[in-house]
Amino acid sequence: MQAASMARRQPAVTPSGANGDMAMTDAESDVVREKVRVILVQHSADQTLSVTRDTALVNDLGYHSLAMLEAIFALEDEIGIELIDDGTASSIVTVGDVEDRIVAILEEAAR
Numbered sequence: 001m002q003a004a005s006m007a008r009r010q011p012a013v014t015p016s017g018a019n020g021d022m023a024m025t026d027a028e029s030d031v032v033r034e035k036v037r038v039i040l041v042q043h044s045a046d047q048t049l050s051v052t053r054d055t056a057l058v059n060d061l062g063y064h065s066l067a068m069l070e071a072i073f074a075l076e077d078e079i080g081i082e083l084i085d086d087g088t089a090s091s092i093v094t095v096g097d098v099e100d101r102i103v104a105i106l107e108e109a110a111r
Contacts, residue, residue, distance in 0.1 A: 023107055033099045040095055043071035053096030081105050
């Protein structure tokens with residue numbers, strides 16, 4: 001990735017730290033996960049699908065490489081984070097993988 005894209009942005013959603021350790025509350029996590037699902041469906045081949053954590057990006061949502069990039073850019077813009085790098089791209093297979101990755105990044109950014 002280019003150096004400019006590696007610059008750390010302030011996340012649009014940050015954990016409240018209500019429990020003192022800056023971990024996301026369940027409500028905050030649910031909001032982020034719902035945003036992820038909406039964006040992933042909007043960029044899928046079939047926007048009428050209902051998705052769960054186990055919904056596969058390629059097999060169920062019909063993602064191909066360009067659609068995946070468009071969805072990643074939309075997620076990054078909406079949530080204000082850099083979602084993946086070359087090392088994690090291959091490990092993201094399901095909607096739940098994307099959700100978990102984003103929640104982890106937001107919690108890490110709040111520390």
